[in-house]
Amino acid sequence: MNEFQLIRKYFSNLSKSNKASLNLNDDVFFDKSKRLVISVDTYVEGTHFLNFRKPELVIKKIIRSSISDIICKGVKPKFYFISGSGNKKSFSYSNLSKITKSLKQEQKKYNISLCGGDTVFSNKLSFTITTLGFSNKIILRNNTKLNDDIYVTGNLGDSFAGLNILKKKFNVNKNLKKYFVSKYYMPNLYLKLTDDLLSFANSSIDISDGLISDLEKLINKQKFSYKLELGSIPISKNLKKMISLKRLNKKNFVSQGDDYQILFTANSSKSRIIKKTSNFLGIKISKIGKICSHLLDNEIIDQKGKKISLKNKGYSHKF
Amino acid sequence: MNEFQLIRKYFSNLSKSNKASLNLNDDVFFDKSKRLVISVDTYVEGTHFLNFRKPELVIKKIIRSSISDIICKGVKPKFYFISGSGNKKSFSYSNLSKITKSLKQEQKKYNISLCGGDTVFSNKLSFTITTLGFSNKIILRNNTKLNDDIYVTGNLGDSFAGLNILKKKFNVNKNLKKYFVSKYYMPNLYLKLTDDLLSFANSSIDISDGLISDLEKLINKQKFSYKLELGSIPISKNLKKMISLKRLNKKNFVSQGDDYQILFTANSSKSRIIKKTSNFLGIKISKIGKICSHLLDNEIIDQKGKKISLKNKGYSHKF
Numbered sequence: 001m002n003e004f005q006l007i008r009k010y011f012s013n014l015s016k017s018n019k020a021s022l023n024l025n026d027d028v029f030f031d032k033s034k035r036l037v038i039s040v041d042t043y044v045e046g047t048h049f050l051n052f053r054k055p056e057l058v059i060k061k062i063i064r065s066s067i068s069d070i071i072c073k074g075v076k077p078k079f080y081f082i083s084g085s086g087n088k089k090s091f092s093y094s095n096l097s098k099i100t101k102s103l104k105q106e107q108k109k110y111n112i113s114l115c116g117g118d119t120v121f122s123n124k125l126s127f128t129i130t131t132l133g134f135s136n137k138i139i140l141r142n143n144t145k146l147n148d149d150i151y152v153t154g155n156l157g158d159s160f161a162g163l164n165i166l167k168k169k170f171n172v173n174k175n176l177k178k179y180f181v182s183k184y185y186m187p188n189l190y191l192k193l194t195d196d197l198l199s200f201a202n203s204s205i206d207i208s209d210g211l212i213s214d215l216e217k218l219i220n221k222q223k224f225s226y227k228l229e230l231g232s233i234p235i236s237k238n239l240k241k242m243i244s245l246k247r248l249n250k251k252n253f254v255s256q257g258d259d260y261q262i263l264f265t266a267n268s269s270k271s272r273i274i275k276k277t278s279n280f281l282g283i284k285i286s287k288i289g290k291i292c293s294h295l296l297d298n299e300i301i302d303q304k305g306k307k308i309s310l311k312n313k314g315y316s317h318k319f
Numbered sequence: 320m321n322e323f324q325l326i327r328k329y330f331s332n333l334s335k336s337n338k339a340s341l342n343l344n345d346d347v348f349f350d351k352s353k354r355l356v357i358s359v360d361t362y363v364e365g366t367h368f369l370n371f372r373k374p375e376l377v378i379k380k381i382i383r384s385s386i387s388d389i390i391c392k393g394v395k396p397k398f399y400f401i402s403g404s405g406n407k408k409s410f411s412y413s414n415l416s417k418i419t420k421s422l423k424q425e426q427k428k429y430n431i432s433l434c435g436g437d438t439v440f441s442n443k444l445s446f447t448i449t450t451l452g453f454s455n456k457i458i459l460r461n462n463t464k465l466n467d468d469i470y471v472t473g474n475l476g477d478s479f480a481g482l483n484i485l486k487k488k489f490n491v492n493k494n495l496k497k498y499f500v501s502k503y504y505m506p507n508l509y510l511k512l513t514d515d516l517l518s519f520a521n522s523s524i525d526i527s528d529g530l531i532s533d534l535e536k537l538i539n540k541q542k543f544s545y546k547l548e549l550g551s552i553p554i555s556k557n558l559k560k561m562i563s564l565k566r567l568n569k570k571n572f573v574s575q576g577d578d579y580q581i582l583f584t585a586n587s588s589k590s591r592i593i594k595k596t597s598n599f600l601g602i603k604i605s606k607i608g609k610i611c612s613h614l615l616d617n618e619i620i621d622q623k624g625k626k627i628s629l630k631n632k633g634y635s636h637k638f
Contacts, residue, residue, distance in 0.1 A: 009415075010415045010416070010418070010419045011419065011422075011433060011436070013419070013423075014419065014422055014423060014426060014432070014433040015432060015433040015434060015435075017432060018398070018432040018433070018434065020398070020434060021432070021433065021434045021435055024433075024435055024436075028435070029398070029400070029434040029435045031398075034353070034354075034355075034453070035353075036353075036355070038400070038434070038435070038449075038451075039435075040400040040402055040435060040436060040437055040447070040449055041402070041437055042402040042403075042404055042437045042439045042447060043439075044404055044439050044440065044441045047439060047440055047441065048439070079337070079339070079348070079350075081348070081357070081359040081449070083359055083360070083361040083447050084361075085361055085363055085443075085445055096329045097329070099329070100329045100330065100332070100333065103330075103333055104332075104333060107333060113333070113334060113336060113337040113340070114330060114333040114334040114337070114340065115334060115337065115339060115340045115348040115357070116334075116340060116347070116348045116357070116358075116359060117330070117359055118359055118360055118361045118447075120361045120362075120363050120366060120367070120445075121363065121366055122363045122366065122443055122445060123443060124404075124441055124442060124443030124445075126404055126439075126441060126443075126445065128359070128361060128402050128437075128447035130357075130359055130400070130449045132357075134353070
């Protein structure tokens with residue numbers, strides 16, 4: 001049983017009377033009458049980040065991955081709380097200085113402000129981030145419509161390449177290493193896209209667990225299928241380069257998670273305005289597939305029209 | 320450097336522009352314009368609770384200790400988020416059933432509702448609870464006035480006795496064990512006191528770290544001293560009994576923390592209405608001392624008028 005099924009089975013009953021919980025079936029809590037959007041996420045060393053050798057980068061990764069939950073719903077994050085559990089070494093004065101400096105930079109970049117938190121002693125390092133935004137409208141999951149186009153922002157796979165370089169599974173030159181590792185720690189988030197996203201997206205999610213895994217969550221309660229084209233799934237020039245140099249396979253990179261790109265669906269009539277917005281804001285937005293009838297099978301098609309499977313469906317916190 | 324100084328030194332700068340953070344000098348975040356009160360707390364096995372052999376009780380303890388932060392500010396908690404990090408054993412189906420059952424009972428008892436959360440894998444068990452309430456007014460720390468009376472709700476020391484019985488440091492009969500252990504896991508919270516508290520308290524805090532430690536936090540930025548009378552500090556009949564049976568010393572029990580009673584100050588003109596409220600609601604409220612000029616020393620006086628010190632000033636999460 002994975003996290004998703006586990007939450008549904010044991011906890012959804014506890015939130016039944018409370019509409020704002022969205023049946024625990026979204027990444028956020030949304031109370032329309034109070035204009036309140038909240039997301040809570042926990043990050044454990046060794047599971048959600050490799051190690052704490054670069055606290056200044058780990059902090060950026062977890063802050064971005066947290067506010068990404070709110071941004072992908074079309075809402076600007078405003079406040080955050082950080083709770084850290086760790087030992088003396090993790091929270092040494094030198095590390096605390098680095099953490100504070102990074103938080104300051106992220107606050108400026110994303111216009112967010114620290115509201116509180118907690119530091120407790122533990123031998124295992126972990127952080128819980130609570131993020132708040134304010135809006136009377138958000139983009140939900142499970143609101144895709146038949147024949148919606150499926151879109152994704154930015155590029156996929158860079159973060160997974162970075163993780164594997166850090167794990168010394170690939171050996172690349174200094175420039176490529178710098179590029180991929182920075183994508184692992186500092187995914188691009190598109191704060192300025194939120195208002196437009198609200199206007200054209202029917203349904204949205206951020207890609208944390210992996211393209212396929214998150215797409216299936218996006219439509220989990222709907223009787224639909226999807227069709228994706230591998231050729232349309234956006235990857236960076238650097239990833240293209242590495243894949244060709246190392247004779248690797250694109251399909252093994254695009255559904256591994258930790259991308260923090262926005263996956264959304266929109267009516268095909270929105271195609272032009274989405275293209276315009278993309279050009280105007282300078283944000284790459286790619287059409288990668290379509291929402292289809294549940295009578296069809298889910299399909300991912302390669303450049304030759306051949307059906308393939310993206311073996312790794314992303315990360316799931318299994319118990 | 321303790322948690323308190325640590326937070327102040329490294330993080331208060333990050334919340335400067337944000338009035339609602341209360342300079343990170345309170346247990347809650349309060350945004351008056353949005354009527355929003357939030358508290359975030361992390362609980363680690365071995366530090367904040369002894370072990371997870373009784374998940375159904377541990378969950379009650381951490382839920383109560385979390386909502387206590389909001390209740391002591393004169394606000395009713397409404398929503399909560401729970402994030403658990405743990406292994407397969409901690410989150411076995413049997414434990415999840417027990418956790419869910421306890422959450423359901425607490426929801427009913429305190430009129431709160433689950434809004435979301437996260438479950439992640441970790442070898443070290445910990446929980447982070449985010450609690451929300453809604454109010455346009457709260458009782459702050461650092462708002463005591465010269466000559467304010469100092470009050471505390473309920474009894475102190477029962478939880479500490481329970482902890483020591485669980486640790487097998489005291490051996491008591493079955494009934495006493497049951498009583499103290501239940502106080503350790505399930506402190507009484509006074510939800511129905513919130514509105515009255517708002518009307519008469521100048522300043523308040525809940526006692527989690529210990530009477531003296533929390534009293535000093537309550538007035539940490541103010542130039543005041545305090546005078547307490549040991550004889551007036553309320554303890555239960557059962558604790559009195561155990562202390563006399565075992566020839567223990569009251570002063571070693573009343574400032575050890577984990578009491579989750581409300582410590583507040585009020586003008587002496589409120590004395591009558593506080594007594595009336597206490598009688599009407601059936602909630603024990605004891606006057607235990609006075610806020611004095613900073614020219615005097617902090618003083619704790621025993622029944623014979625002799626100055627004593629409460630050696631243990633409570634728990635501080637030192638790094």
